[in-house]
Amino acid sequence: MADLSSYLNSRTKRVDQALRSYLPGPKTRPATIHEAMRYSIFAGGKRMRPVLCLAAVEACGGDEALALPAAAAVECIHTYSLIHDDLPCMDDDDLRRGRPTSHKVYGEGVAVLAGDALLTIAFEILARFTPTKRYSVASAISELAVASGSRHLIGGQVLDLEGEGSEVKLTPSALRYIHESKTAALLTASLRLGGMSANATPTLLEALTIYGRSLGLAFQIIDDILDVTQTSEKLGKSAGKDAASHKSTYPALFGLEKSRREAARLTEAAHEALTPFGKKGERLSALADYLLDRDY
Amino acid sequence: MADLSSYLNSRTKRVDQALRSYLPGPKTRPATIHEAMRYSIFAGGKRMRPVLCLAAVEACGGDEALALPAAAAVECIHTYSLIHDDLPCMDDDDLRRGRPTSHKVYGEGVAVLAGDALLTIAFEILARFTPTKRYSVASAISELAVASGSRHLIGGQVLDLEGEGSEVKLTPSALRYIHESKTAALLTASLRLGGMSANATPTLLEALTIYGRSLGLAFQIIDDILDVTQTSEKLGKSAGKDAASHKSTYPALFGLEKSRREAARLTEAAHEALTPFGKKGERLSALADYLLDRDY
Numbered sequence: 001m002a003d004l005s006s007y008l009n010s011r012t013k014r015v016d017q018a019l020r021s022y023l024p025g026p027k028t029r030p031a032t033i034h035e036a037m038r039y040s041i042f043a044g045g046k047r048m049r050p051v052l053c054l055a056a057v058e059a060c061g062g063d064e065a066l067a068l069p070a071a072a073a074v075e076c077i078h079t080y081s082l083i084h085d086d087l088p089c090m091d092d093d094d095l096r097r098g099r100p101t102s103h104k105v106y107g108e109g110v111a112v113l114a115g116d117a118l119l120t121i122a123f124e125i126l127a128r129f130t131p132t133k134r135y136s137v138a139s140a141i142s143e144l145a146v147a148s149g150s151r152h153l154i155g156g157q158v159l160d161l162e163g164e165g166s167e168v169k170l171t172p173s174a175l176r177y178i179h180e181s182k183t184a185a186l187l188t189a190s191l192r193l194g195g196m197s198a199n200a201t202p203t204l205l206e207a208l209t210i211y212g213r214s215l216g217l218a219f220q221i222i223d224d225i226l227d228v229t230q231t232s233e234k235l236g237k238s239a240g241k242d243a244a245s246h247k248s249t250y251p252a253l254f255g256l257e258k259s260r261r262e263a264a265r266l267t268e269a270a271h272e273a274l275t276p277f278g279k280k281g282e283r284l285s286a287l288a289d290y291l292l293d294r295d296y
Numbered sequence: 297m298a299d300l301s302s303y304l305n306s307r308t309k310r311v312d313q314a315l316r317s318y319l320p321g322p323k324t325r326p327a328t329i330h331e332a333m334r335y336s337i338f339a340g341g342k343r344m345r346p347v348l349c350l351a352a353v354e355a356c357g358g359d360e361a362l363a364l365p366a367a368a369a370v371e372c373i374h375t376y377s378l379i380h381d382d383l384p385c386m387d388d389d390d391l392r393r394g395r396p397t398s399h400k401v402y403g404e405g406v407a408v409l410a411g412d413a414l415l416t417i418a419f420e421i422l423a424r425f426t427p428t429k430r431y432s433v434a435s436a437i438s439e440l441a442v443a444s445g446s447r448h449l450i451g452g453q454v455l456d457l458e459g460e461g462s463e464v465k466l467t468p469s470a471l472r473y474i475h476e477s478k479t480a481a482l483l484t485a486s487l488r489l490g491g492m493s494a495n496a497t498p499t500l501l502e503a504l505t506i507y508g509r510s511l512g513l514a515f516q517i518i519d520d521i522l523d524v525t526q527t528s529e530k531l532g533k534s535a536g537k538d539a540a541s542h543k544s545t546y547p548a549l550f551g552l553e554k555s556r557r558e559a560a561r562l563t564e565a566a567h568e569a570l571t572p573f574g575k576k577g578e579r580l581s582a583l584a585d586y587l588l589d590r591d592y
Binding site (some may be wrong): 017024028029030032033034037080084087089107108109110112113115116117119120121123124126127128129135136137139141142144146148149150151154155157158159161162177 | 324325328381409411413419420433435441442445446447454455457
């Protein structure tokens, strides 16, 4: 598929348009919170999760328009989690996507509330999910809430926080749990919500799950590798932070070489998971290449 | 109704039981977050919102058991908002219901995440809403998300935060907006979700809305009055904080006497709103007396 970059372009635009229409305007009272929500959500993110959601719809032969609420909702969750992760009491980051973080611009109080508001509106938006024969609105809401809740997305952040600054290295299985929770869970839910919008069969939904988990883990390992090997300028965020805070990462635990091999193995697993889709899985396959074929 | 205290007792127990069953056990991995969620949710709160939710079901002739997800969900939202409001970057409170606040016990990072987790699980729980002829799961999710989102609950907190420490007094209409947003919106949603569980007619749902708004505003004004007139010990939280932080309140804006008259007027309006329920509204009427007949 030579047209991946035009695909990414058009889908990103579509998602941005949906987000603009779902979020209250920047002048809606109180203006501060609505400005802060937009500041972070329109900060030039790659829209990886919404694009995967829409690509899953395509792979399952559904209508992308029906999945726009799901695509927008996962991006709201992702953005809220970044705002809260960047807070001084968490990762304490001043820079995100090359711009000052929310609390640097609006203060900590408003940053906490902007995160809360994006988390809340994710469910307001997802309530627009169009039910299919197999999947109800309740199942979609539950899918997103579980993936972003205390047993997954938030749970991973808690373990991450507890590990930081600690002299005790995490076990490999604990580190895998963090990666699965922090990155893979929401990626997988994005794909599954796309599948659910397209009334995917249980077999296809399971294939999306395996693809998502492999992709998410590979992506996180590559991120950890790049944190070691790249400069802040190239990353658009502070580099070397993991090592500085004694955070357990794949490279810290296994070294760069073994981490690279594990990333490659998981990339392979992601591609294999797409077999049941046949030709229809080509876009997801191209996206895996695009996301994982970074200079690591 | 002489049996109000036994009613409150039994309904509070029922809600606590539901919350216990919906929340992950305290040993669920990662244990810290699940302990922190339970620490705040089982802190001896009055369960005002869930009880109002169940009383609305009764007033509309529905089955209370079907409303337990809604009752539990509103309590999760309320508790999350208290955890975040108490943070150092917000109201900076050390004491809540006579016990140390979440961030005092678990640290700021985990307190932010415990709030996030309770906010998220509220929607997971509400996804169990049993649809009725008039009200879908989507309408219930949307009801809760809007009331607790950036235009209401969170919006009120933003304005509150912006007003704090400021020398400029709020206008009466701005103060009313804060009260409506911070207190009345979630109270009203609790009642409406109860009504929706019971398939309430539009007329009854509207009556619950007016009752909720009046009750919520009266309650908030009385809270502000008590902050001026009572001791910390009696309140179970730090008293005199509003004045100390130059927060605009009804008493600060209008004086105690006028504030008391406004609280009484709103109490009257709450009772009047119950007319369409006839005898079935007696419990809601007794609850208004119970909540508003404090020593103010």
